[in-house]
Amino acid sequence: MLQKYFARCETCEEKFVLRIGVGHAAVQPVVFACPHCNSSLRGVLSVDYKNIVAKLESSDCLFFSCGRESKEPDKGVNLYTDVPVPVECQGRSLVEGGSAFMALMPRLGIYLEDLSIQKDMMQHFVHDFLPAVRRSSSLYLNENWKPLRKQLAKIEMIDGDKPVPVPQISFGFNETLLTMLIPISSGYCVGYRFNFFLKLFKDLRSNDGKNLRQLIDTYYNEFNFNLFKKQTIETIIKCFEHYDAIVAGLYYEYILLNTDGNCGKLQIFRDDFQLLKSLYIDIYELSMKSLSFIGPIFNLYYRNDCKKWSNGECYSLKKFGKLKAHEKEFVFMNDMNLCDNYNMLDRKIRNKIGHNSISYDFLSSKLVAENGYEINVLDFIKSYSMATRILHILHLIQWMISENQYYKIKTT
């Protein structure tokens, strides 16, 4: 959806044309520079996709209609929130080459197809499944199985006519969420991990059921597993609500791959970095926490003792929980080839932005933290988008551990 506004800058009172390539999130905070005085102008774009309407509100500029006789302002701004915009398209009309999509095509090269598939799938899942998943999530977290069964039957994830046992209802909900995560990671990767975890837990249930149950009970009673489960589900849903940021990161990642980094200057007009930053930190913290839950399961599976770690040491779950992030990393290095996903998390960025407020300097395209740390905004978005690829593992961990509570385990 493309929109055109005539605007007057409240700083310099000059007029310009504002062309907006409307992105996919319902609410999109935007920032751009006045083409006359260069001051940063902010606003919020609200999109109603059902009725195909978008509305931009801003206290930094005034919008007006241009009469047929009067001349359009000469200068313009082209605004996109989920696409990096090459600076050469800036301010131009479509006829003059102002379309960011057209300008990006040669930069994306062979990756254009992959990107389009991922983007379309995400869009489809968000529009078709996200509202139902959001409604179902509290039922799942509160273990309200009957109403959850009804909800899932509506989106045809389980057979609503038959009485369904609890593990199957949980499976229906979790499977839907995992399917949604496929375009963020990759189908192969998600399928591989899923089968790996499924087999691991099945083997443990039949070979060491008593210890598995005991360990899972400890997670719930002493390590607040319910909180991890809740935070994981909520973080995934929040990331989907802002999936346009993931799309923007994918664009940039593919462009860098295809051009070897020589892609020219690109800009982005999002203004939601506080939100992305907190999601980034949540994903990072949850990933580190997840090691305290999956680590002892690996210990049990590979070494028959939940306290025997893969670095050769033997210590309690509590002691492991207290280790620093980098000291916990051996778990994903040693026991299972999870490195690909955990390595997507940038500890350096997390540490630099974690305790600081961060502000976006639109003119220099940089995010600047209080401690002086600076990062190019597109690099940050790319890093955020890559971090979301670990969500399917966090999801599998919460799913498998909680679901194994609902099975009858042979304890003799």
Ligand SMILES: [Zn+2]
């Ligand atoms: Zn101005």
